[in-house]
Amino acid sequence: MNFEIIIIGAGISGASFANKIVKFAKTLLLDAQDISQRPKSTNIFPFHNKSYIEESEWANEELFPIYHLKTNYMGSTINGIINSEEFGRPLGKVVYLEKLLDRLIQKFEEKGGIFKDKQKVIKINKYNDHLEIITNSGQTYSCKLLVFATGSRALDLQRSMGFDTPDEYVGIYCHFHGDEDKLNENLDVNYLFHINIKISRNGPLFINKGKERLSIGFLGDNQPIQELGLKLDNIINNYKKIQPFIEGLTRDSKAIVAKISKHPIKSFSRERMLVLGEAAGLVTPFFYEGILCGLVSAEIASYTTKSLIENNCDFNQLSLRQYDNEITRVFRNFFKNGKGSEYIFYNAGSNMQLIWDSYTKSIFKDKKLRRYIYEAYQIEDIEALTNYDTSRDRYAGERMLANLPFLSKISLAPFFLKARFIL
Numbered sequence: 001m002n003f004e005i006i007i008i009g010a011g012i013s014g015a016s017f018a019n020k021i022v023k024f025a026k027t028l029l030l031d032a033q034d035i036s037q038r039p040k041s042t043n044i045f046p047f048h049n050k051s052y053i054e055e056s057e058w059a060n061e062e063l064f065p066i067y068h069l070k071t072n073y074m075g076s077t078i079n080g081i082i083n084s085e086e087f088g089r090p091l092g093k094v095v096y097l098e099k100l101l102d103r104l105i106q107k108f109e110e111k112g113g114i115f116k117d118k119q120k121v122i123k124i125n126k127y128n129d130h131l132e133i134i135t136n137s138g139q140t141y142s143c144k145l146l147v148f149a150t151g152s153r154a155l156d157l158q159r160s161m162g163f164d165t166p167d168e169y170v171g172i173y174c175h176f177h178g179d180e181d182k183l184n185e186n187l188d189v190n191y192l193f194h195i196n197i198k199i200s201r202n203g204p205l206f207i208n209k210g211k212e213r214l215s216i217g218f219l220g221d222n223q224p225i226q227e228l229g230l231k232l233d234n235i236i237n238n239y240k241k242i243q244p245f246i247e248g249l250t251r252d253s254k255a256i257v258a259k260i261s262k263h264p265i266k267s268f269s270r271e272r273m274l275v276l277g278e279a280a281g282l283v284t285p286f287f288y289e290g291i292l293c294g295l296v297s298a299e300i301a302s303y304t305t306k307s308l309i310e311n312n313c314d315f316n317q318l319s320l321r322q323y324d325n326e327i328t329r330v331f332r333n334f335f336k337n338g339k340g341s342e343y344i345f346y347n348a349g350s351n352m353q354l355i356w357d358s359y360t361k362s363i364f365k366d367k368k369l370r371r372y373i374y375e376a377y378q379i380e381d382i383e384a385l386t387n388y389d390t391s392r393d394r395y396a397g398e399r400m401l402a403n404l405p406f407l408s409k410i411s412l413a414p415f416f417l418k419a420r421f422i423l
Contacts, residue, residue, distance in 0.1 A: 003028045003114075005305070006133055006143040008121050008157070010035065012097070013277030013294035014149030015104035016052065020302035022113040024309050028141060029105070029113060030133075032120035032153065038098045039256045040175055042208045042215040043291060044068050044191045046092035048379035052295035053100075063100045064093040065211035066190070073360050074194040074241070076353065080363025081189070082373050091377040094190055094210045097291070121157060131272055145315040147301065149276040151290075152259035158279060162270055166261035166281025169202060171288070172228045173217025173256055174236075176249035180212050187214070187245040193287070194242075195345060195356035199235065202346050203288060207245060216246065217255075219288050220346070225257050260288055264335070268327050269320035274301055282331065286341035293331070296382065300326045333388040340393055340422040344400075348415070354408060355400065362399040369399055394420055 004025035007014045010033075018029040046068070050058055057063055067090040073080035084090045105115050119139065124146070125132040133141045148158045155165040178186075192207040199205050203220020216236070221228060232255055236246065262283040268275050276282075277294035284293065304323045305315075313319045348355050362369055372392040379385050401409060401416045 001028070001141050002026075002130075003141060003143045004309075005145045005147065006030065006131075006141055007147040007149055008133075008154065009149035009151060009279070010101065010105060010115065010117070011149060011151050011277065011294065012101065012291055013279075013298045014147070015101050015108065016295055017147065017149065017276060017298035017301050018108045018113055018115075019104050019111070020298065021305055022108055022111045024306050025145075027108075027113045028143070029108060029115045030119045030121065030135070031115075031117045033117060035102070035105070035117045038101065040213070040215075040252075041097035041256075042175065042210040042213060043095050043097050044071075044092060044208055045095035045291065046377040047089070048377060048385070049092065049292050049295055051381045052299050057100065057103060058093070060103070062096070063103060064095055066094050068092040068094055068190040070189040071191045071193070072189040073363055074192055075357045075360030077357065078361045078364050080360040080370075082363070082370055082377075084374070086367075087371060087374045089378075091190075091374070094208065095291075096210065121154070124157070124161060126161075126272075143272075145272055145274070145305065147274045147276060148279050149294075149298075151278040152261040155261070155279065158275055161273060163267070163273075163275055164265040166265055166278075166283075167263045168222075168259050168261050169220050169288075170222055170225075170228060171203070171217060171219035171258055171260050172232050173206075173215045174232065174254070175213055175215050175252045176246050177213045177252070178249035182248055183209060183212065183214060186247060186249070192245070195352065197350075197352045199231075201352065205235070205242070207242070214246075214249075216242065219260060228257055229255055260290065262288065264331075268297075268324045269317065271317045271320075272315045274305075274320060274323055276301055280327075282327070284335070284338040286338050286345060296330060296385065297327060299382065300330065330382055330386045332386075333390050334385055336390050336422065337388065337393045340390075340397070340419050343422055344397065344416070344419045351408070351412060351415075354404065355412070358400045358403045359396070361403045362396065365403070366399055369396055372396065 005027045007018050007029045010031035069084050071082040120136040123134040130142045131146045159165050190209045194205045200218050200220040205218045207216045261278050262285045264281040268280050276297045278290050282293035283290040
């Protein structure tokens, strides 16, 4: 079968792009997984994501069951709380991602797109005027433009086509369920983010609370899967700081282990090919936030591709360079923030906990810093993201350094100075 566009991967970037571009091109969306078996995923969905979905989705309580009202950046002794009541509207909503993805795929099909799951691409053949895709079921499809949106699940495929691949890490999480009153009694925030060097040197422990369910896990390790499961069990059973949050709740029997990739690749396009979202390393390197980057890269891909279609342009490497340029323009400042934060926290070695606790203390003490963090949740659109103000991150670094103990302040000043130049 012949298509103008084939998208490999029906995660947030692939499903979103498919939904946007199907009105302008005959489109096929493929996914290697059986989507009926897609695991539950409870995530925060800040207002900075809202402009990339339709209002009908945002208003759907099956997809977005509750507002995100409060975040806890949890320290060893002092918590940094961002409470929406202090500044105005909520921070966003909580999304049941598996349901949002199902809805995006449903809408894509309603618009005339063709979706096929359980179709793993095993080979790609390049010709002068098209690409040929062969799946594990023996199906063959051809297209003028091939889009990789596989997350971390098929990086070998894009590597075989000459793309770089981002750095891979592993995360694990599981769900707990309970009565809504019990969840709210246990935990009065929707999002908890906590750094503990004994849990992970490259990522946070997190809790995302939805309606009658919450997820808990950690990111950034590269341990074998069995060891990750044992580590999560140990945290849940023995880490006193989080045990009150899950007391009296029922745990799912199965934990979900997934790879997550970060650090952008050098080029996001080649002849007749694009890479979107996490497959391109477009994940914030400190918070591991992939939804925003997936949605934004899908938005950029849709308007650059639409323009090429309307102008009868071939999808050659020169014309697709517009996508690369726009990704770089939009994310430049935003990823400076992520790179600086990653350096400060995940490259601090034995000082990691000390610096994190200084950050949570700074949030607790400083209303200006709390406002800056609150406003980061509220970024309205692509242009606001493009103009992200990195001076706010420098201010956060200054407050963190000021709140360190005196001797640590002296010894770590050069470290903070280097981070400032990253920003």
